[in-house]
Amino acid sequence: MVYVELPEVGSQVNKGESFGVVESVKSASDVYSPVDGEVVEVNGALADDPAKLNADAFGGGWMMKVKVGGAGATDGLLDAAAYKKSVGA
Numbered sequence: 001m002v003y004v005e006l007p008e009v010g011s012q013v014n015k016g017e018s019f020g021v022v023e024s025v026k027s028a029s030d031v032y033s034p035v036d037g038e039v040v041e042v043n044g045a046l047a048d049d050p051a052k053l054n055a056d057a058f059g060g061g062w063m064m065k066v067k068v069g070g071a072g073a074t075d076g077l078l079d080a081a082a083y084k085k086s087v088g089a
Contacts, residue, residue, distance in 0.1 A: 007019045037068045066070060
């Protein structure tokens, strides 16, 4: 990763819609929100070191924290174990 664009704190994100962009040397891709909600924090450290996304995705490479909107907003999401199983890891 060479560039990361994240939403502003206080902005709304919508399930299935783009909230930002990640760019590598060869391509740029939109990043999509898994839930509806309000952005309460973004990882500003990624602006200086976007490679953290690959190197430490579950640690220093997090992108944003979202206050999830509404009951049932997380229904259908996978936990870590179910995700690993779905991708054959």
